[in-house]
Amino acid sequence: MKKVLTIAGSDSCGGAGIQADIKTMDALGVYGMSVICAVTAQNTMGVEDVQDMTPDIVRAQIDAIFTDIEVDAVKIGMVSSPEIIRVIKERLIFYKAKKIVVDPVMVSKSGYHLLKKKAIDELKGLISIADIVTPNIPEAEVLTGLNIITEEDMKNAAKNIIKMGVKSVLIKGGHRCNDATDILLYKENFLVIPGKKIDTENTHGTGCTLSSSIASQLAKGFSIKESVILSKKYITKAIENSFALGKGVGPVGHLIDLYKRGGTDYGEN
Numbered sequence: 001m002k003k004v005l006t007i008a009g010s011d012s013c014g015g016a017g018i019q020a021d022i023k024t025m026d027a028l029g030v031y032g033m034s035v036i037c038a039v040t041a042q043n044t045m046g047v048e049d050v051q052d053m054t055p056d057i058v059r060a061q062i063d064a065i066f067t068d069i070e071v072d073a074v075k076i077g078m079v080s081s082p083e084i085i086r087v088i089k090e091r092l093i094f095y096k097a098k099k100i101v102v103d104p105v106m107v108s109k110s111g112y113h114l115l116k117k118k119a120i121d122e123l124k125g126l127i128s129i130a131d132i133v134t135p136n137i138p139e140a141e142v143l144t145g146l147n148i149i150t151e152e153d154m155k156n157a158a159k160n161i162i163k164m165g166v167k168s169v170l171i172k173g174g175h176r177c178n179d180a181t182d183i184l185l186y187k188e189n190f191l192v193i194p195g196k197k198i199d200t201e202n203t204h205g206t207g208c209t210l211s212s213s214i215a216s217q218l219a220k221g222f223s224i225k226e227s228v229i230l231s232k233k234y235i236t237k238a239i240e241n242s243f244a245l246g247k248g249v250g251p252v253g254h255l256i257d258l259y260k261r262g263g264t265d266y267g268e269n
């Protein structure tokens with residue numbers, strides 16, 4: 001079984017962060033492992049509080065895994081502070097980590113700043129060692145300083161981000177009003193991945209789910225292009241199967257949930 005590591009934050013209500021990542025990995029048939037960078041107290045209505053881990057315990061978790069287990073792919077999500085990001089980059093280079101996916105998580109859907117503003121430069125450094133980075137539109141705007149409205153703007157932002165040294169860039173279109181088309185820049189070519197906007201409030205954890213699916217598919221040996229296409233199918237089905245939970249924004253339905261709830265079509269994996 002392929003082994004995939006998520007380096008991210010814990011979401012107490014289980015819709016995003018480490019919990020979404022592990023659920024996705026489980027559904028896609030890879031073995032999920034975690035390095036926790038921060039513990040958030042959050043529910044479907046928002047983030048109440050955050051406790052960052054110390055850089056030392058982040059380093060110790062990474063060392064514990066890489067000194068014992070062969071890691072086939074790594075997904076990085078909420079990384080909080082410049083100090084934590086520096087440790088992650090140094091250790092991943094030290095262990096020659098393969099197939100690195102960076103989801104540059106900055107602000108939660110509920111508006112809480114999960115990345116300290118002073119950490120943007122370090123985050124760009126971490127992006128430079130990745131195989132793929134998956135910003136949503138507001139994150140791509142912060143990384144590039146560009147205003148992104150059209151598909152052409154998304155392409156320009158991707159060209160700008162690839163100059164940071166990353167091998168490929170996926171700009172996610174979920175924040176646009178009428179469309180959920182994503183744009184992949186890969187080996188100097190653009191791939192437009194069409195998506196229709198699904199009418200649901202329950203989109204907590206969409207970005208975490210997509211990036212951990214990409215890492216899982218890369219671990220299985222698919223190319224970046226194949227992994228992104230398979231993962232777009234996975235997240236689309238997961239959003240179609242999203243459900244109400246609590247009083248706010250509910251989570252996506254992982255295909256293993258669908259299976260357990262009696263469904264039979266859990267898609268290509």
Ligand SMILES: Nc1ncnc2c1ncn2[C@@H]1O[C@H](COP(=O)(O)OP(=O)(O)OP(=O)(O)O)[C@@H](O)[C@H]1O
Nearest residue numbers: 136172173174175180196197198205206207208210
């Ligand atoms: N309502 C929707 N209908 C269909 N696809 C969607 C919808 N919302 C998001 N997506 C898709 O989900 C994936 C994740 O995109 P999104 O822009 O939501 O990421 P994100 O903002 O980083 O997520 P998160 O805030 O959970 O980290 C993309 O493929 C995007 O096109």
Ligand SMILES: Cc1ncc(COP(=O)(O)O)c(N)n1
Nearest residue numbers: 009010016017108109204205
């Ligand atoms: C620990 C953690 N990581 C990531 C997100 C982003 O997800 P969303 O934008 O859906 O709130 C989150 N809310 N919490």
